[in-house]
Amino acid sequence: MSKKVNIFWFRRDLRLDDNRGFYEALKGDYPVLPIFIFDTEILEHLPEDDARVTFIFETLQNLSLTIQDEHSSSIAMYKGKPEDIYRLLISEYDIETVFTNHDYEPYATTRDTSIKTLLEKHNIEFKTYKDQVIFEKSEVVKNDGKPYLVYTPYMRKWKEKFRALDLEIFYTNSYLDNLLEHSRLPNLSLADIGFKKSNQDITPYDVTPTLIQNYEATRNYPAQDATSRLGPHLRFGTVSIRKMIKKAIAEDNEIFWQELIWREFFMQILWHFPHTKNEAFKPKYDRIEWRYNATEFKAWCEGKTGYPLVDAGMRQLNATGFMHNRVRMLVGSFLCKHLLMDWRLGEAYFAEKLHDYDMASNVGNWQWVAGCGVDAAPYFRIFNPTTQIQKFDKAHQYIQQWVPDYQELTYPQPIVDHKKARERCLMTYKSALT
Template sequence: MKQPLNIFWFRRDLRLDDNVGFYKALSSDYPVLPIFIFDTEILDKLPEDDARVTFIHGTLQTMSTTLQKEYQSNLAMFHSKPIEIFKQLIETYDIKSVFTNHDYEPYAKKRDSELSDFLSKHEIEFKTFKDQVIFEKDEVVKKDGKPYMVYTPYMRVWKAQFKSQELDIYDTESLFSNLIKNSELPNLSLTDLGFKTSIQKIAQYVVTPSLIQAYEETRNFPAKDSTSRLGPHLRFGTVSIRKMVQKAIAEDNEIFWQELIWREFFMQILWHFPHTAKDSFKSKYDRIEWRNNEDEFYKWCEGKTGYPLVDAGMRELNETGFMHNRVRMLVGSFLCKHLLIDWRWGEAYFAEKLHDYDMSSNIGNWQWVAGSGVDATPYFRIFNPTSQIQKFDKNHDYIKKWVPDYQELTYPQPMVDHKIARERCLKMYKDALN
């Protein structure tokens, strides 16, 4: 006779504590089998030494070890398409319900819809919960029900709604006795997945009171390296967004708090406007005739543009999988405005390289620098890559770290003159948009 149980499916929520869907599963009437699926639809597109896969795998091993040592349970790992894994699990167990947390990206929505239909045919409930955000989908909208397309009014309503309600923290650990007792569940090595350990490491996040308090003062200066490095941890759910908001409020830092709200703003934009994953939010921007010079694109990718701050950012990205946010805006603007290369090329390159890649934020920010997104600022905002040094790296400390050759004869000349590039960009955009 098959064992009756519920399944909790870990996805973008790789933590045992304060996990809404996990808490709901553990509160149910049946023992819980926790699982993770290395989805071949996603992994097959990644390089074999992808740092994010190494990070996910290591996080799961730590979670599994904790469950074994302290609760005589385990975490089952699988490698295939999710629907194929659930076909196998149905053969093994009497599954009553599958619990998981919401995922909002286009592929995830399609996957979950198909899986829900499949499970319902087997009389299995598919229960999903809000976990990776404070507000989702259409929870923060205008009075007429339409989504906000400008950040500031969205942020104000977000804060007002947040202050009017209680913030729940979910004590999952108190319910771990409801996990199935089985330490022999399938585990997988990186080799089993077709991957190898990445040389790059995803940095641990730093959210100390001192960092939060100094955030507004230091966040724009890349040499200070005073950002929290929260991005990958929010992306993969190794930290709770509720606990991070609590920390921001405890230190009474509006700017740090607002950075967390930006993340949710872009997530709801992608949810309401899924076409922005591939097309410009403002459709007229798809009329721009991009130059798309491949040689110039590769020079940008390699950090060989002849503009030291741009090159520093790209070299930092290539070597570490991270780039300071202030520099991201500059390198993005340079690609779209100085080189007139389609923002989608840059978005795809960042998606491949960034440890904290998150589709909604990546698309939102790339469309921001291209002028094609929800931002209200006109397209003629073009960053000057030289004056940006004076503003944000006056002593060249960041540049010296990542472009030590910037004063050598071997360092390339600027690949395009700023004044000429600016005029060319304005003409190209004007011709396309008018």
């Protein structure tokens, strides 16, 4: 048995600096063994060239190289079920405490409960910290203690609490010498994990003062590509939410700030109502008689619906793993309202394709467009996919980029008539909800 160590378990926090759990581990009394587990419970559902796995793998390798060069350590990498990996670690190390950061998704909370139970049997502490949000769980609630179900009052209370907060940044640099010195920690290749390098790259984020200052004026126009691309970086924790909030405030841009608050709104909804990952928040909406047409669903997935802005969004998603937020609302509404297909089909497709997939935001937004979630769009709000072009892509720049064939004879005819689809949707929803 080797000397006593603490473990830091990297998960949705793939950075060295301003990482709360990592900071607390490094300040402890024992050398820190940093680990990452490629969880087979998650991996088995992903395609072998998944861009997110490549991104996680390459990020970990870069972090490992940094601490190897400067502190003679690295990140120990494992593949398997977390409980099995911890049994292995317990057999190899004299572990005092396992440190990590909170994760709020239903699978993660179940997993962490199991790990905590296992560790306690061996007299090992399991300490977790808030890191990926400013406010979590029940920190922003109504005066009666109940969760907010509407964004605007949640956002106001969030800002009120934030103004009274002394936001701390957890600088780790002066503590990195407390990493376990070890040159032979287990490493893995992508092939070891069962994957291959993706041909899609996760785009670097842009939070320059110019982008933030122009955000409100440009964010709704997909051809301008004027969004921050922060999504995947917040999802995997390659950036600190605390530093991003500070940046938004420094540039005095309320809209950019509020987009970051939306993320926390949906996270606390999923935490309070974990059943919403696959059930409508408003139960009566599960009475809707969704239809399913395999040909139409395939056309939607492939961007061949005959509606150019819908098709541009889906083709951008398939080619790049990204879709502009304004277009996400349109393609989601089109699936649920025009094609009258279950929002869960769209949610699952986005989960497979989006680089910035986050269960809380994805489920929250899909339920929003279907009308069945918290703070949802009313069911009779049905985006017109043609007039949306006039509003947000008047010069057809975005459409021309992703649907260059839209004026060709080969371009498909609309798979559904807007007026008839709208009437069918209203009738179906009304009969289910009254």
